[in-house]
Amino acid sequence: MFTGIITAIGHIVSLRDLGAGSAHGKQLQVQTPPGWLAGTGLGDSIAINGACMTVTGLDAGGQQFSLDISAESLAITTGLAAVGPVNLEKALRANDRLGGHLVSGHVDGMGSVTRFEPVGESWLLQLLAPTELAKYLAYKGSITVNGVSLTVNQVQDLASGCQVSINLIPHTVQNTALQHLQTGHWVNLEIDLIARYVERMLKGAAQ
Numbered sequence: 001m002f003t004g005i006i007t008a009i010g011h012i013v014s015l016r017d018l019g020a021g022s023a024h025g026k027q028l029q030v031q032t033p034p035g036w037l038a039g040t041g042l043g044d045s046i047a048i049n050g051a052c053m054t055v056t057g058l059d060a061g062g063q064q065f066s067l068d069i070s071a072e073s074l075a076i077t078t079g080l081a082a083v084g085p086v087n088l089e090k091a092l093r094a095n096d097r098l099g100g101h102l103v104s105g106h107v108d109g110m111g112s113v114t115r116f117e118p119v120g121e122s123w124l125l126q127l128l129a130p131t132e133l134a135k136y137l138a139y140k141g142s143i144t145v146n147g148v149s150l151t152v153n154q155v156q157d158l159a160s161g162c163q164v165s166i167n168l169i170p171h172t173v174q175n176t177a178l179q180h181l182q183t184g185h186w187v188n189l190e191i192d193l194i195a196r197y198v199e200r201m202l203k204g205a206a207q
Contacts (some may be wrong), residue, residue, distance in 0.1 A: 001092045002047045002140075004100035004149020006176045008036045008088040010048070010171065015083070025058075025070040028080065030077040032063050032088065039064065045091040049079045049177070049187040052091075052105025077107050077131030078186040083142060086179040100149025101142040107188045109133050109147075114163065116181050123128070123168040124149075125181070129189055134162035134192035144190035148176050170206070 014029040030048065037060045040046075044055045046065070051073065057066030074081050092098075115126035129137060129147065134157055137143060141152045143164065150172075154165035173179045181187070 001148070002052070002089050002103040002105050003092055003096070004089070004099055004103045004144050005132040006087045006089055006148055009079060009175070009177050010036075010086050010088040012080070012083050012111055013064070013079070023071055024045060025074060026081065027066055027068050029057075029064055029066050030086065030088075032065070034063055036088070037063060037065060038092065046088075046102070047091075047105045047147050048087045049077070049108050050103075050105065050144050050190055051077050076088065076110070077188050078110050079188065085180055089147055089179045091169075099140055101144075101194045102150060103144050104193055105147075106190060107190050108136075108191050110186050111161075111164070111189045113181050113183050113185045114165050115188060116183060119167075121170060123164045123170075123173050124176070126159060127164045127166070127187065127189075128158070129162045131161050133189065133191055135196040137162055137164055141183060141195070142192045144188075146176075146178060146187050148172065148178060169196075172187055 011031045012028050012029045016027045018024045018027055023033040042055055042058055045052050055065050056068050087099040109130045111127040114128050117124055122178045137155050143150055143152055152164055153167050156163040
């Protein structure tokens with residue numbers, strides 16, 4: 001479990017195929033800021049661009065860790081199959097502050113960036129989410145974008161999907177890998193965890 005509060009920008013520095021066929025995944029080596037891996041052990045969970053992954057190799061002195069990602073996970077996520085910056089968050093502890101919202105680290109779908117530009121002192125981020133996620137997206141509701149807990153400012157249902165508008169304060173842009181987004185980029189999306197259970201309960205009540 002996570003909160004969507006990014007604590008470091010890491011970098012995927014290398015990738016290695018785990019097999020020769022398309023059914024095989026990859027092993028990723030991730031560089032972290034100095035000291036960020038303190039207290040981390042093998043088997044720990046770390047969210048990378050919003051996807052929960054397991055630490056399979058650790059070089060704390062070299063400030064790097066490795067993980068194995070399956071072909072299935074690669075197919076339903078973005079930003080994890082190439083060298084580049086990624087958002088990092090360690091798993092939530094029972095006594096931690098819940099600064100964002102409850103995040104599972106399970107990507108529900110991918111959205112595309114349709115607009116990302118400064119507006120006043122902040123930045124406007126507009127995403128086109130898949131139509132099947134539209135019912136979970138609401139004004140002032142929570143959404144996770146590449147692992148970042150954000151608030152939805154506007155929702156518009158379109159024939160091509162669900163357009164979501166989000167305001168990013170300068171701190172968020174400066175301290176996450178969202179700063180590298182451009183129009184046309186794909187992002188990992190996770191809908192509000194509570195919305196899943198509300199839908200399930202409503203379905204049960206209707207039967």
